[in-house]
Amino acid sequence: MRYNWNWSVLFADPYFGWILSGLGWTFLVSICAWIIGLTLGSVIGTMRTLPSKTARTVAAIYVEVFRNVPLLVQIFLFYFVLPELLPREIGRWLKRDLPHPEFTMAVISLGLYTACRVAEQLRAGIVTAGKGQANAGLATGLTTAQVYRLILLPLAYRLTIPALTNEFLNVFKNSSLALTIGVLELTARTRAVADYTSQSIEAFAAASLIYATISFSISGLMRLVEKRARLPGTLAAGSR
Amino acid sequence: MNKNMIIRGALLGLMLACAGSGAVAQELYGTLKKIKDSGTIIIGHNEDSPPFASFDAAGKPQGYSIDICNKIAEAVKAELKMDNLTVKFQAVNGQTRTPLLINGTVDLVCATTTNTFSRQKQLDFLNTMFVTGNRLLVKKDSGIKEIEDLKGKVVSANQGTTNEKVLNELNQKLNLGIKVLSTKDQPQAWAALESDRTDAHMTDAVVEYGLIAKAKNPALYMVTGRLLSFDPYAIVIRRDDSAFRSLGNKVLADLYRSGEWEKIYTKWMSTIGQPLDADLKLLMSMQNYPD
Numbered sequence: 001m002r003y004n005w006n007w008s009v010l011f012a013d014p015y016f017g018w019i020l021s022g023l024g025w026t027f028l029v030s031i032c033a034w035i036i037g038l039t040l041g042s043v044i045g046t047m048r049t050l051p052s053k054t055a056r057t058v059a060a061i062y063v064e065v066f067r068n069v070p071l072l073v074q075i076f077l078f079y080f081v082l083p084e085l086l087p088r089e090i091g092r093w094l095k096r097d098l099p100h101p102e103f104t105m106a107v108i109s110l111g112l113y114t115a116c117r118v119a120e121q122l123r124a125g126i127v128t129a130g131k132g133q134a135n136a137g138l139a140t141g142l143t144t145a146q147v148y149r150l151i152l153l154p155l156a157y158r159l160t161i162p163a164l165t166n167e168f169l170n171v172f173k174n175s176s177l178a179l180t181i182g183v184l185e186l187t188a189r190t191r192a193v194a195d196y197t198s199q200s201i202e203a204f205a206a207a208s209l210i211y212a213t214i215s216f217s218i219s220g221l222m223r224l225v226e227k228r229a230r231l232p233g234t235l236a237a238g239s240r
Numbered sequence: 241m242n243k244n245m246i247i248r249g250a251l252l253g254l255m256l257a258c259a260g261s262g263a264v265a266q267e268l269y270g271t272l273k274k275i276k277d278s279g280t281i282i283i284g285h286n287e288d289s290p291p292f293a294s295f296d297a298a299g300k301p302q303g304y305s306i307d308i309c310n311k312i313a314e315a316v317k318a319e320l321k322m323d324n325l326t327v328k329f330q331a332v333n334g335q336t337r338t339p340l341l342i343n344g345t346v347d348l349v350c351a352t353t354t355n356t357f358s359r360q361k362q363l364d365f366l367n368t369m370f371v372t373g374n375r376l377l378v379k380k381d382s383g384i385k386e387i388e389d390l391k392g393k394v395v396s397a398n399q400g401t402t403n404e405k406v407l408n409e410l411n412q413k414l415n416l417g418i419k420v421l422s423t424k425d426q427p428q429a430w431a432a433l434e435s436d437r438t439d440a441h442m443t444d445a446v447v448e449y450g451l452i453a454k455a456k457n458p459a460l461y462m463v464t465g466r467l468l469s470f471d472p473y474a475i476v477i478r479r480d481d482s483a484f485r486s487l488g489n490k491v492l493a494d495l496y497r498s499g500e501w502e503k504i505y506t507k508w509m510s511t512i513g514q515p516l517d518a519d520l521k522l523l524m525s526m527q528n529y530p531d
Contacts, residue, residue, distance in 0.1 A: 002342070002480075003342045003362075004361060004362055004479070006361070006362075080431055080435070083435070083437075084435060092436070095435065095436065095437040096394070096436075096437070101437075102421065179399065179424065180424050180428075181424075182396075182399075182421050182422045182423055182424070184399070184422055188399055188400075188422065191334070191335050191399060191400050192399055192400035192404070194334070194335045194338070194400070195334035195335060195400035195401070196358055196359075196400065196402075196405065197358050197359070197361070197362070198337075198338040198358070198359045198361065198362035198363050199338075199361075199362060200335055200336070200337075200338045200339050201338075201339060204335075
């Protein structure tokens with residue numbers, strides 16, 4: 001009962017190339033999904049605090065739906081079920097002619113899921129920024145849009161940087177689910193190396209190390225951003 | 241002279257005694273020792289590879305590979321003279337197989353594992369228990385006959401399998417420009433083919449017959465093309481354990497010799513409409529080494 005350690009397998013051809021290309025896809029999926037998540041999440045989060053009841057309801061429904069269905073199920077629904085529900089021609093286009101269907105669908109579903117989480121973070125940020133700020137803004141003659149653009153959102157983003165960093169890290173980890181629809185990202189490639197070579201422990205150790213490195217780098221980077229973005233006299237700075 | 245003979249005689253006696261006692265209580269090692277000490281043999285198996293290894297209605301592992309492993313468990317029981325040997329089952333897959341085998345969680349793996357030299361660096365295999373190879377699973381009306389017909393089409397193969405490796409290699413060698421979809425498992429590959437997302441699925445022929453047998457409308461599908469690889473399936477065991485390996489191989493040889501293997505074959509392969517062909521029978525009979 002002994003394990004033949006062979007770390008060199010990770011650097012052997014073609015396995016090293018697989019891991020690198022897997023890492024590339026992991027970054028691509030995560031960053032594209034994050035762009036969707038942050039943009040759409042900001043819109044939905046803002047809608048949840050608007051005076052309009054319709055806007056609030058629509059946003060609340062969005063959040064509830066995407067938050068309560070497991071991400072794995074969402075990916076499956078988008079990839080396998082959606083094309084069958086659409087008209088035949090569009091469904092066929094989604095399955096066949098869409099460039100990189102697996103990648104695109106993974107990015108969209110991960111992006112939409114992340115959006116609902118970003119929305120909640122941002123809503124919390126806007127609420128924390130306070131009614132007082134908003135009322136003061138309105139009293140000086142600003143429109144609601146201006147209050148959001150000039151006062152509430154800049155404050156809310158600053159306040160939620162730690163929470164958003166956490167979401168950004170989650171996107172990287174969640175991106176591994178893209179392998180279930182055939183995106184050969186880092187985890188998928190690691191599994192392949194493990195199966196081809198039977199050196200499972202080395203392969204998964206390498207993957208863990210890579211994911212951990214990504215996480216540490218991002219949190220380090222975001223701490224710098226947080227420092228630079230801090231406003232003197234606001235809640236975040238005041239609490240220190 | 242006399243004295244010398246006495247010494248020689250004594251030495252000879254000593255040697256015989258040693259040899260004799262050695263034969264009576266042969267030192268157990270490796271897997272057999274572990275089984276003897278724990279009173280349990282743990283069979284690792286696939287969950288979703290009928291007719292080789294899957295679950296029956298009661299949730300018990302069943303299939304061609306499982307039948308053979310049960311025979312091995314019986315032989316271990318007889319060899320170790322342990323009437324109360326417990327047989328346990330533990331599900332594994334391509335990624336967990338190696339660590340679970342090496343850390344002793346399972347003692348052998350009964351699945352559809354192809355014996356390859358890369359895997360032999362870490363694991364050991366019993367003699368071949370089945371032979372199949374890659375062919376193409378297509379819809380009958382697709383007009384696809386051979387791999388060359390797949391130019392520019394979308395073909396799936398499961399992630400991390402030898403099938404995926406063969407597909408990628410042929411794609412490059414024959415310059416086919418195939419778009420490869422790396423599916424997670426057989427049900428997903430089937431869903432992709434059924435919904436026209438892919439034009440063909442590449443996997444072991446015997447698995448393809450199994451998939452067709454389970455289809456809603458089996459008449460729509462077929463297995464086509466020449467054999468694109470040679471995949472000998474074998475039971476996986478730990479390396480450097482020749483006592484356990486030879487016990488396992490003897491079980492296989494006895495099955496091939498006695499004709500019992502044909503019964504196991506027919507029992508499981510008839511469920512996917514695959515009669516035993518002469519080639520396979522010959523291949524197996526080549527492994528019934530004498531006792």
